[in-house]
Amino acid sequence: LMIGRPYGIPNRRALHDEFLYTHRMGRSSKPLSDSNSNLSFSFSFGMKKVLAIVVLAILLSVVLSSLITYVLTRQPRTFNPETDREDSIPDVSDTSGPSAEALRLPSSLYPENYRLQVKVYLPGYGAKIDKAHNLTADVDLTIRMGVVQSTSEIVLNSKELIYTDQSFSVERKVKSGELSALSFTGFKVEKELEKVTINTDRLNVGDTIYLKIKYSARILDILGGLYVNTYKDAAGNTKLLAMTQMEPTDARRMVPCFDEPSYKATWDVTVEHPEGTVALSNGLETGTIPTSAGWQLTTFKQTPKMSSYLLAIVVGDISKTEKTNENGVLVRVWARHETVADTAYALEAGAKVLAKYDEYFGIKFPLEKMDMVACPDFSAGAMENWGLVTYRETDLLYNAETYGMNEKQRVATVVAHELAHQWFGNLVTMGWWDDLWLNEGFATLVEYDGTDIISDKNYHMEEDFVRDAQDTAFNHDALPTSQPCSFKIDKAIEVAEAFNAISYDKGGSVLRMIRSVLGPAVFQEGLKVYLEKHKYGNAAAADLWAALQVAADNHKIQGPRNAPLNLHHFASQWTTQMGFPVVIAKRLNSSFVEFSQMRYKSTSATQERLKYRNPEFGFKWDIPLTLTRGEGDIVEKFWVDRDHPLVLPLPANEFFVMNIDSFGFYRTHYEDGGWKRIGKALEENHKRFSTRTRARLISDAFAMAQIGKLSYGDLFDMVKEYIKKEDDTLPLNIFNNEYNVIVSYLASEPTGVDLNTFKRGLLRPQYDVVDKAQLVSFFSDDTLFWTNVKTNTVIKEMCSAKDPGCVADEFKDYQDNFLTLCNGTGLMSSECSKVAAPLRMRTYCDGVKYSTPGAYEVVQDLLIKEKNQMEGRALLKALTCTTDIAQLKRQIRGSYRSQLFPFRTLLVSLDPKQSLVRSQDLGTLFSYVSANQLARPFLFDFLFEQWDKIYERLKEDNSILSSVVKGCVNMKSMQQIHQLVTWRNAHAETKSMHAFSEKIATAYKLIDWNRDYGQQVSDYFSKQK
Structure with missing residues (x-):
């Protein structure tokens, strides 16, 4: 099963980068103009005036959107965050409903x-x-x-x-x-x-x-x-x-x-x-x-x-x-x-x-x-x-x-x-759903190899794995709401909940690490043993480890403690306990460096579910460490023993980096000024490291700042000159993904303006040289895929940082190649729009955000006519980007009626017969609306108001229901958390829904981050002025 995205799991496919784009942006406080509300669109002003108004609105929105969002979303804190916290992750075994064991069939x-x-x-x-x-x-x-x-x-x-x-x-x-x-x-x-x-x-x-x-x-x-x-x-x-x-x-x-x-x-x-x-x-x-x-x-x-x-x-x-x-x-x-x-x-x-x-x-x-x-x-x-x-x-x-x-x-x-x-799944099938990750983790790993086959390696899938699967797994597995890859299912609801980023992305990442330890040929040899032995039958994780052990023994693969590799012992540490380690490099003296480990947790505000708190291996791992020294490209391999640090002779003047090409499922931290040395090395010659290694360094640096191991000032100093020189797609994508998280944390604060200014400065060199004409004309050419992805990323991020020129170009594209060509023609948008496909979602979105009310009506009516689902998705996204929140409320509540289509509403959740949105796209719709930060307070209330109807409509589809919950629940105050927990306690059916627990844990993480690091980021930019 391939989970639909962004339905439930934050999407790990490049397809949905557009969702993240709007999620990271602040919203304009008003449309560009109130004129031209009819549907004729015979504009009374010239294009120069339109563009001038667009630029003016952009500049005003930098301040106004932050102030409006701040007023709408900030709540006075009357609860003590240290003493009023709720246990946000109830054990599913304590909830109502039959146990998974009771649902099992007799074995007669x-x-x-x-x-x-x-x-x-x-x-x-x-x-x-x-x-x-x-x-x-x-x-x-x-x-x-x-x-x-x-x-x-x-x-x-x-x-x-x-x-x-x-x-x-x-x-x-x-x-x-x-x-x-x-x-x-x-x-x-x-x-x-x-x-x-x-x-x-x-x-x-x-x-x-x-x-x-x-x-x-x-x-x-x-x-x-x-x-x-x-x-x-x-x-x-x-x-x-x-x-x-x-x-x-x-x-x-x-x-x-x-x-x-x-x-x-x-x-x-x-x-x-x-x-x-x-x-x-x-x-x-x-x-x-x-x-x-x-x-x-x-x-x-x-x-x-x-x-x-x-x-x-x-x-x-x-x-x-x-x-x-x-x-x-x-x-x-x-x-x-x-x-x-x-x-x-x-x-x-x-x-x-x-x-x-x-x-x-x-x-x-x-x-x-x-x-x-x-x-x-x-x-x-x-x-x-x-x-x-x-x-x-x-x-x-x-x-x-x-x-x-x-x-x-x-x-x-x-x-x-x-x-x-x-x-892997059909010929050989897991014996029970507690080993679902065997099916999905393996398919996740192999899909990257298979896509390289399909694209003749033009899609750079090895690089994409780092951003797409591995970082997604890191982000989920760092939360207390995570779970092991393999876990005991106590309640029936846990079967559906198992289809998540841990089974897919962590499962694939752990298998990729094991493949790197064994080598691709030995790994393939073991897989053939496994499939041949268990074909047309069932297997458990132990059976896979046994088959890989045969291949490892044949080739005398060494493991930790100078002993032959024990696959079952090694792999079980990564699959039967949640979480992952960070390897800490600390200099002992001028000659030796110690490599130790600790579990990485992005927040300690809440505990894990009880059944995951005391795993057999005590949240410690045998870690396959790789590193390179100095300017060399020789990859050295070591084991960090789960019970003892590793000490290596490394002279003080010898530079090193860990986790080469990001094959290991662990993060890294460099003490004693190590991050500064890495920043200097990247600034001087970033090409000395492979693209995947650079991406891992960037991601790990942001992760260390998130838990206080690296100051944000040092982090920004580390990247501010290097990123201006970075010209490869993967490191740029990783940087923007990580940086945008900080932007989202501070979007309603004055510092949000500084963050956008800083980001524009870092990306300006790339933006000035991107070949947009190539992207527009040759985006379907696979041989140009990687370059076009970079171009698209740079343009997207500059517009998200509200660069006036970028957004003005985007709005002109919207006017000339979409609105003028499609309004009143009777054609579907997929037939009349000339906006290049890679640009459509955000161009339509920002076009509606900055346009006149009449434009909104045109887009809605185009959505009603549209039969192409991909185009329909872009049009749906555009409607949710409006700054007229009253209008959005009417549509979400189902009370809005178009003059042309009086019986159609925007939302499907309550009555599928009166809707523009298919049932499959409900999660997508709420994800889109949630990306509009001005709409978040309304969505939070909407969930409470309409829960009984939403639950009745979607209770049979856990994936879509969870997506709706995640779209509606975006909290940033203790009051909101308290409100949700109180409401949840009165609704027994929600206690077993993991989506609520995950959103509560995420809210605690945001609150704590703002408390601990928000001022640190603000002070950094104050000093830059």
């Missing part, structure tokens, strides 16, 4: 095969469907199962399925091979435990049992189980598509089954569907025949032995492109007819990387075909169903007119991630 039976025939009543096509059957499915299911413990009960997972006493029949296979009927004495549905129990005669060990069930299921309007997608075709007609999303525990919504990953079985699927639709499933279709009037039946080849969460069905009016890859696998990409032309890039990417994975893993892809489907409504980013991978449209389709280079990279990355799962 196991499935061998499911024979599944589904009749899908999808309206709007060739079949006549009565009201009673509309959006339902009739299912005929036979499960063949074995008996390992004698029992008279068959217990299956089942949720919201409709049975009668005539639904069930049970048969036993006798010695002759014939089936003998067993008595059926009743069934019981346990709603809370999501189980159905069928009572029958005694089943004996060794028996083969056939359970036949006929039942009905609803085609749901939530994004799980068998559910419906709605979209408009080219003629404006409403079309429906039915599809499944089963992971983690939604197969039981369509099929009563052994819905746990360890219960693997084959599936024989047949789908009856209306004429005019195509049916797809995991296996290759063997034929489609007509049945009755308006109906047809499609049969599929049997699947390999697999877990229930990988079952997939799609029914809809869709088209495909296809090709056979070099290893003979048929690869097809499916989409609605209007977008099928946008499938070409994903088709080439999928065919190419699937063949290369065959070679890398040493096991051929076991199915004859690989289908990839672009779905209009999809909660996650994508899902790795074996042979039938489903995606969000924005993560599979690619259109050079509306997708920038980052979005194109995103498509390649998601395809590479999901196809890696076909081996």
Whole structure:
């Protein structure tokens, strides 16, 4: 599963850099002009006057936005932050609801095969469907199962399925091979435990049992189980598509089954569907025949032995492109007819990387075909169903007119991630959800290799890993709300919560470190041992370590304490306890340096959950330390023992840096003036360090300042001359990401103006030489990808720092290439806009922010017409950038009505039928609104006011609900924390939601940072004046 971004996890894909851009900016206090409120846009002033007003507004907004935000968001502190703090991270085991253990199935039976025939009543096509059957499915299911413990009960997972006493029949296979009927004495549905129990005669060990069930299921309007997608075709007609999303525990919504990953079985699927639709499933279709009037039946080849969460069905009016890859696998990409032309890039990417994975893993892809489907409504980013991978449209389709280079990279990355799962996750599956990180961490690691294959290494994925996965993991794992990669699941909610940055990004980062310790070839050798031994079965982390141990022993890999590397002992330190170390280099005397460790925590305001506080390894790690000395490029390797510091002979005049190329999952700190020496070295010749090493130095320096190990004055002095000379994409991105955190902390303070001024000065040399014309004309050229990303970053950051020239150019682009060309034409924005795709999101956003009220209406009406989801995302973002907060409130509350479209509102959460926003994009919407700092106080209140309705609408989709919570809750005062904790105590359903705990911990971190370091930053800039 690829988590949709920024849905829940702060997005680690370059695709969403635009979100961060608006999050870091202050907001203008008013539109540029109040004139021209009608929709004609025959502007009465000339372009020079427009630009003059824009520049004036920018200068005014530097002061006014900070003052307004300060007044709106700052609360008087009447609570003592040291004595009034709440325990912000309740143990999930103390919350209501059944335990995870209670939801487990008994171990007396196991499935061998499911024979599944589904009749899908999808309206709007060739079949006549009565009201009673509309959006339902009739299912005929036979499960063949074995008996390992004698029992008279068959217990299956089942949720919201409709049975009668005539639904069930049970048969036993006798010695002759014939089936003998067993008595059926009743069934019981346990709603809370999501189980159905069928009572029958005694089943004996060794028996083969056939359970036949006929039942009905609803085609749901939530994004799980068998559910419906709605979209408009080219003629404006409403079309429906039915599809499944089963992971983690939604197969039981369509099929009563052994819905746990360890219960693997084959599936024989047949789908009856209306004429005019195509049916797809995991296996290759063997034929489609007509049945009755308006109906047809499609049969599929049997699947390999697999877990229930990988079952997939799609029914809809869709088209495909296809090709056979070099290893003979048929690869097809499916989409609605209007977008099928946008499938070409994903088709080439999928065919190419699937063949290369065959070679890398040493096991051929076991199915004859690989289908990839672009779905209009999809909660996650994508899902790795074996042979039938489903995606969000924005993560599979690619259109050079509306997708920038980052979005194109995103498509390649998601395809590479999901196809890696076909081996690591599908062929070999974790035994239970506590080892989810094995699936997702490995797919995260390999997606970077796969994307390099797709792009012929033009996307620089080794560099991107440092910014994208590793730093994301560091940021999350430094909080008390983190968790180990592998952890005991106590409550059912923790299964859904496990799909997070720790499972994905930390998991991938730890595996990358292990690969660097073993070497790529030895690591690959161990993976082949692992996959071959456990194919079509299940495995735990210990099984992976055992396979890698075989390869390590074959090559005599050394570990700490001068002993052969013990993979299980080494890797378990990084996967069974939360957190990570910082290696501290301290000079003992003129000849020796000591390397010790401490756990890095970005805040100590709150404690970890109780079950994580006392890990076996005591928050200490065996650390694979790498370093280079002086001007040399020889990488030396050592072990920092978890129990003892490392002491090395390093003369006082010998310069050194640690964690070369950022392969280690640890931060570094240099005492005794070490950071100043690094700053001087970077200023004199930053090229002496690789780009990844420079990026790690910058990130670690900011991290040390955050916990008081390095003063902010020394930090700013360290980078102020060097950054002006930095010309590589990765270090610039890392610097801007880290610096923007400080800007966000002080956005409502007068120091925010100084921070922007300082930032403009650092980036001015790069901004003056960037080739914007190349970016605009050749952003789809992969060979220019890295350069274009740098250009885009520099322009974005200069505009975010409110450089008058940058924003004036941006506003002119908005006027000339968007507003003038699209207003009143009747065309969709994706058809009329000439703003270059990489620039659209922020250009539209700032255009609305600085424009007239009439412009807002135009953008809204363009959003209503738009069918391209990527363009729609940019338009949606623009609407949330308005400085008219009263208008935004009306729309969020659902009371706003456009004159042209009186029945459409902006928000979908409370009534999906009256909305411009798809269910899948709710988290994105709240992320966008939250980026507008003037809207944050309103969002905070909105959550309290509308919680019952929000929860009722989204409680079945933890990812989207968590994203909405994170968008609404942005606190910066003890009063707000107290208000939230008090409210939360009165709403039991929120106690188990990790999103609230994370936002409370983040708020404490912000409050403490402002208390401890805010004045330090302010004093630094005061001295510069």
